[in-house]
Amino acid sequence: MRNLSRAARAGFTLVELLVAITVAGFVMAALYRVLEGNQRFYRAQSQIIGVQENVRAVAQILTGELRELDASGGDIIHMEQTHITIKAMRSFSIACTAPNVAAAQITVRNALTFGYRSMDAARDSVLLFREGDPRTGSDDVWLRAPIGAMSASSCADGAAGTRLTLTGLTATQLGPNGALRDAGVLPGAPVRTFEVVSYRLYNDGTGVWWLGMRTHSGGAWSSISPVAGPLRASDGVGLQYLNSSGAVTATPTAVARIQLTVRGRSTQPINIPGRPAGYFQDSIVTQVALRNNVR
Numbered sequence: 001m002r003n004l005s006r007a008a009r010a011g012f013t014l015v016e017l018l019v020a021i022t023v024a025g026f027v028m029a030a031l032y033r034v035l036e037g038n039q040r041f042y043r044a045q046s047q048i049i050g051v052q053e054n055v056r057a058v059a060q061i062l063t064g065e066l067r068e069l070d071a072s073g074g075d076i077i078h079m080e081q082t083h084i085t086i087k088a089m090r091s092f093s094i095a096c097t098a099p100n101v102a103a104a105q106i107t108v109r110n111a112l113t114f115g116y117r118s119m120d121a122a123r124d125s126v127l128l129f130r131e132g133d134p135r136t137g138s139d140d141v142w143l144r145a146p147i148g149a150m151s152a153s154s155c156a157d158g159a160a161g162t163r164l165t166l167t168g169l170t171a172t173q174l175g176p177n178g179a180l181r182d183a184g185v186l187p188g189a190p191v192r193t194f195e196v197v198s199y200r201l202y203n204d205g206t207g208v209w210w211l212g213m214r215t216h217s218g219g220a221w222s223s224i225s226p227v228a229g230p231l232r233a234s235d236g237v238g239l240q241y242l243n244s245s246g247a248v249t250a251t252p253t254a255v256a257r258i259q260l261t262v263r264g265r266s267t268q269p270i271n272i273p274g275r276p277a278g279y280f281q282d283s284i285v286t287q288v289a290l291r292n293n294v295r
Helices: 002-009 014-066
Strands: 076-079 083-094 105-109 125-130 141-154 160-166 190-203 209-217 225-231 237-242 257-270 278-289
Touching (some): 014 083, 014 225, 190 237
Antiparallel strands (some): 076 083, 141 160, 190 209, 209 225, 237 257
């Protein structure tokens, strides 16, 4: 009987059970607050890192495009504070044969062709270096012409090449008798390709702002595509155009440097210790010297 009585008293009383549940509730609440705080912190860090990466990406993309420009040669087509239209360089190669004068054709060496992407006859134009008189630099000039067609060909030494048929060259550009070679375009001449592109800050229709790009081909503009973002509304990209004296200019051919300001903004507000509550914003300011300007 004594052993049965002890067995009957084993276990928790109602009070002990209530205390245990209450303590467990406090522990679970504390753990939830820790986990929720960690999640909020990681979400905020993701927003912060995203903004900083977007700002750097926009700055790198635009500076890479802008520093290749020759403003005095007409590479800046249109310019505004949040919008610029340019002739963007896409590839570089070397002419590996004497030009075909009658057909206005040049052949470039494939092994010495480098660039942002492959040449595209539908989108690209050519900058062809005209040496003229090798004894003087006063007659050197870059001839500009759209690519009418492309085909596989061979260089003078049998190496693989690409034949470019040029259109739109005038007799004045070609030189005496309309001959490319007579104008001083010789084997070994540098050949660059470019396309007309427009970069602008735009709203995608949902209230989110991006750096967007569109290209001009066949007489029409492509639809705009996002390049990087999101950015701050209305002033996420700021372009200021400076001449050789450092003064602001509105003349495209007078631009020597471009000051670029990029302002990013998070897509969601953040609320973590050490930072103001609300949307996170960051910015970067840099200047780009147009290195191909004639000096």
